[in-house]
Amino acid sequence: MTTTPSGTVDTLRFATAGSVDDGKSTLVGRLLHDSKSVLADQLEAVERASANRGQEGPDLALLTDGLRAEREQGITIDVAYRYFATPRRRFILADTPGHVQYTRNMVTGASTAELTVILVDARNGVVEQTRRHAAIAALLRVPHVVLAVNKMDLVGYREPVFATIAEEFTAYATELGIPGWGPGGNPQEKWCTAIPISALAGDNVVEPSATMDWYGGPTVLEHLEAVRTTGSLSREPMRFPVQYVTRPRTAEHPDYRGYAGQIASGTLRVGERIAVLPSGRTTTISGIDLLGEPVEVARAPQSVTVLLSADLDVGRGDLIAPAGAPPAPVRDVVATVCHVADEPLVPGRRVLLKHTTRTVQAVVKDIPSRLTLDDLSRHPDPGRLVANDIGTVVLRTAEPIACDAYAECRRTGAFILIDPADGTTLTAGMVDGRPPS
Structure with a gap:
């Protein structure tokens, strides 16, 4: 049983990625089907749709290819979210697109993932999109990656084919500077685990393969159930963005004033001295309410109400952190961003910057470089970022924000840029630091 510090079954968020026709949706469908997570009417609908397409058996990819355009084309063009559970763990999965023009969708799906499954067609090996998806996973600091070498049935289940692909991918990951690789490492701590599979036949997806006895590692589901995840949040520095102020004003609690929200990282403790940012005022935590009951300790990602000893001016958008x-708090921010809007991002553009629960006005001061994901090289002074581009931007905010570097804390190092005119999301960002003086 994989549990959280509170003793409940935890949830793993993971994403799939790969080139077109590598079998991402089929793998997800196989996971759902073989883990008995598909309702009878869903399976009947897939069987009917498969028969209409002239297929003899059910096409399990249709369990995730939910958009009509996807079903007609046989490709994934949006992020399809699915939820399922086993006795050991709950799962939220995002099946992301493989096309280059949908890089932004892969960024969206992987941004909150604790694990990414990157599929490779055993016949084609590591291709440009494989390297692109590995680079995105590394850029987003996804804690774990599964390299699923798919369609092993089409290469005779030969071990040398799998070994060659795994070695090439490992070499590329090393070039990216990804930690956790190399001989003798703890498998729980490795950034990537390579698994040979056949999503179509079901080999090493949920059940071990009878035709690949040379492989002694876990199946995909076994690894998803066992990989260590949420514990890392509680080990990071404590960060608590205030979502709203609660004042019930009941006869029993006439002076109750609490600050509600979700713990972004770390651990809250009654008696701990804290600072409220961006004001910088300090006090101590006098109480923590979890599901209406007082507790002494709470950990990320629990949602709680915090009570403070001093009567400070605290509101939505403030951040509680260790004193x-x-x-x-900063007003000048250097960040790596993925531009998701069709309208280009250019220097001088005025935007809204949403960081945790705080939204402030900002301006794009500069775009120093654009990133080539194939090799992580940087092209200086691109002048603009268009849809799916990833690059470095320098921002100036109208009000200070209390942010961390994304490498140190994913939750408080991330933000989005919004069009102030219509509320459209323009860009997803990851804080690198402050601009050089």
């Missing part, structure tokens, strides 16, 4: 090591 001894709070993030310094």
